[in-house]
Amino acid sequence: xxxxxxxxxxxxxxxxxxxxxxxxxxxxxxxxxxxxxxxxxxxxxxxxxxxxxxxxxxxxxxxxxxxxxxxxxxxxxxxxxxxxxxxxxxxxxxxxxxxxxxxxxxxxxxxxxxxxxxxxxxxxxxxxxxxxxxxxxxxxxxxxxxxxxxxxxxxxxxxxxxxxxxxxxxxxxxxxxxxxxxxxxxxxxxxxxxxxxxxxxxxxxxxxxxxxxxxxxxxxxxxxxxxxxxxxxxxxxxxxxxxxxxxxxxxxxxxxxxxxxxxxxxxxxxxxxxxxxxxxxxxxxxxxxxxxxxxxxxxxxxxxxxxxxxxxxxxxxxxxxxxxxx
Ligand SMILES: [Mn+2]
Numbered sequence: 430x431x432x433x434x435x436x437x438x439x440x441x442x443x444x445x446x447x448x449x450x451x452x453x454x455x456x457x458x459x460x461x462x463x464x465x466x467x468x469x470x471x472x473x474x475x476x477x478x479x480x481x482x483x484x485x486x487x488x489x490x491x492x493x494x495x496x497x498x499x500x501x502x503x504x505x506x507x508x509x510x511x512x513x514x515x516x517x518x519x520x521x522x523x524x525x526x527x528x529x530x531x532x533x534x535x536x537x538x539x540x541x542x543x544x545x546x547x548x549x550x551x552x553x554x555x556x557x558x559x560x561x562x563x564x565x566x567x568x569x570x571x572x573x574x575x576x577x578x579x580x581x582x583x584x585x586x587x588x589x590x591x592x593x594x595x596x597x598x599x600x601x602x603x604x605x606x607x608x609x610x611x612x613x614x615x616x617x618x619x620x621x622x623x624x625x626x627x628x629x630x631x632x633x634x635x636x637x638x639x640x641x642x643x644x645x646x647x648x649x650x651x652x653x654x655x656x657x658x659x660x661x662x663x664x665x666x667x668x669x670x671x672x673x674x675x676x677x678x679x680x681x682x683x684x685x686x687x688x689x690x691x692x693x694x695x696x697x698x699x700x701x702x703x704x705x706x707x708x709x710x711x712x713x714x715x716x717x718x719x720x721x722x723x724x725x726x727x728x729x730x731x732x733x734x735x736x737x738x739x740x741x742x743x744x745x746x747x748x749x750x751x752x753x754x755x
Contacts (some may be wrong), residue, residue, distance in 0.1 A: 459597025485530030
């Protein structure tokens, strides 16, 4: 629930600012990108202020066609001495200071930092205002609430961005925490947003990505009586995917009997991205043991070791989990 006091602080900070920067977490996902772009648009429509949207890392290819995508700028393309009065950091996943990446240099010079997220922020000290609601399914849900509470004017671009954010973070409405996000989606549909068009707009990955991900699925290794599926994207294949490999995880997650899904991505010869998914089985403790983190059923880590060593370590840790449940 957004309070009047939060609204007042937001309004005061934005009014007093001449240069507003908006940030998503490093390697932003659909919710991060579209929530930032929707907020940027809302500020322009309602405050007539100039805003700059900044990210670090890479943006998934399937988000290339979202409205205003070109407005999102890689941090190294921003003038080094750019002035920043207010920084709005969104969808940061708990740690603002850790997750913003190279864009931190611009956030740090802001007079005020405003944080908006559907995770509880652990870096509250650096923020003048935190609008956190961990009952929200997406950051876009909070943007929508803010827009309604403040009585802001919106347009079709904002509505489409919010729907795209909600669809990506809820996995097409599979991961809702309560009915609120569905009521918002209903309002957006009534406003004219087409769910099917929004989803097919996201189904536009490059051919090389799908072919590479399918090849990786084809070579999946199975362990512990098929309860664990492990797929690998080697360094040669890694350049063909957009850094994630979601299709691999989705396909293996559809397989009968599979409870744990592991995807090892050889980003560099000695840097392995580990993605873990559990079907009703928690995987976050394993991710933490590997030096990473995440959610109960979707977590990951980046390890600096060879593919072979990382695979052994992951299997050893998961063997304990599998046995626990027997
Ligand atoms: Mn999110």
